[in-house]
Amino acid sequence: MNNSFDKKFLEKTNxxxxxxxxxxxxxxxxxxxxxPQPVGSKMIxxxxxxxxxxxxxxxxxxxxxxxxxxxxxxNIPFKKIEFKISNENAWEVGLACGGEITIYIEQVK
Amino acid sequence: xxxKIFQEIIKNKNKKIEFSVITNLETGNSKIFLVGETIDExxxxxxxxxQFFCRNKKNGIIENxxxxxxxxINPVKVIIVGAVHIAQYIIEFTKYxxxxxxxxxxxxxxxxxxRFPKIKVVNKWPEEAFKEIITDSNTALISLTHNPKIDDPAxxxxxxxxxxxxxxxxxQNTHSDRCERLKFxxxxxxxxxxxxxxxGIKLGGKSPPEIALSIIAQLTLETYNK
Numbered sequence: 197m198n199n200s201f202d203k204k205f206l207e208k209t210n211x212x213x214x215x216x217x218x219x220x221x222x223x224x225x226x227x228x229x230x231x232p233q234p235v236g237s238k239m240i241x242x243x244x245x246x247x248x249x250x251x252x253x254x255x256x257x258x259x260x261x262x263x264x265x266x267x268x269x270x271n272i273p274f275k276k277i278e279f280k281i282s283n284e285n286a287w288e289v290g291l292a293c294g295g296e297i298t299i300y301i302e303q304v305k
Numbered sequence: 306x307x308x309k310i311f312q313e314i315i316k317n318k319n320k321k322i323e324f325s326v327i328t329n330l331e332t333g334n335s336k337i338f339l340v341g342e343t344i345d346e347x348x349x350x351x352x353x354x355x356q357f358f359c360r361n362k363k364n365g366i367i368e369n370x371x372x373x374x375x376x377x378i379n380p381v382k383v384i385i386v387g388a389v390h391i392a393q394y395i396i397e398f399t400k401y402x403x404x405x406x407x408x409x410x411x412x413x414x415x416x417x418x419x420r421f422p423k424i425k426v427v428n429k430w431p432e433e434a435f436k437e438i439i440t441d442s443n444t445a446l447i448s449l450t451h452n453p454k455i456d457d458p459a460x461x462x463x464x465x466x467x468x469x470x471x472x473x474x475x476x477q478n479t480h481s482d483r484c485e486r487l488k489f490x491x492x493x494x495x496x497x498x499x500x501x502x503x504x505g506i507k508l509g510g511k512s513p514p515e516i517a518l519s520i521i522a523q524l525t526l527e528t529y530n531k
């Protein structure tokens with residue numbers, strides 16, 4: 197059933213590819229404890245900060261988008277971001293589920 | 306990730322090919338791996354582990370490495386018999402779920418492209434239709450005509466092929482008559498009891514979209530139970 201490239205995700209991706217937008221792919225690569233989205237879950241972000249898909253239940257998306265825009269700006273090809281309960285950033289963005297997740301973000305180009 | 310790899314992922318998804326994407330988290334290098342193919346020299350030392358993840362349809366990082374594997378699996382095949390009103394809602398609701406719907410109905414005025422756009426419609430009797438559809442224990446059947454002439458052959462095929470989910474629309478009475486007929490065809494009690502009839506989980510609704518929702522809920526539940 198796991199389908200990280202679902203219909204909505206594919207439609208958005210196709211639109212952005214057609215218009216040659218800069219895109220960043222974010223993938224959940226590790227989880228500990230309770231996390232709302234399984235390993236392999238994906239989100240795609242364009243240069244304007246528009247996004248489709250998800251990597252959590254809305255807990256860390258804003259921080260992930262910020263990081264994605266940052267790697268586009270600095271032209272860093274990829275980066276690993278960890279969200280832990282002890283991590284200040286996670287509190288700020290509200291990882292209320294008590295889990296930990298690692299997200300891998302990469303430019304598609 | 307290189308754009309061409311990303312485009313290949315999309316292409317494979319659209320062509321319903323099962324594959325894995327292997328990423329070296331240290332270098333950012335990604336490769337697409339199709340089951341049965343030889344593994345690129347770059348990832349060769351992890352071949353056994355990669356094969357293990359692919360066979361078990363797992364996602365994750367190979368222990369003590371920087372290699373991340375994601376497997377992309379095909380949707381579950383769901384056969385709907387009966388191009389009726391409820392079928393239209395089932396198709397609408399499953400649009401975003403990982404199911405591949407094939408619709409069978411010999412009645413041409415029901416199974417029109419106008420009523421069912423973008424869906425594979427087989428305009429034949431079930432016995433004929435199943436000759437051109439590959440089915441196995443990973444297939445599900447939703448039988449909606451409550452007409453024995455159309456439903457029974459489909460149910461018989463599904464029972465013989467050991468479908469993981471078989472549901473048949475119809476009242477308690479319709480279903481008990483159906484069970485009697487299947488007994489006559491030589492199916493045992495266990496086989497007959499494996500049919501979900503009346504179909505769907507009890508949500509309380511009676512309208513076509515509500516019945517469709519109750520069927521989809523049951524199908525999803527059974528998909529995770531299989």
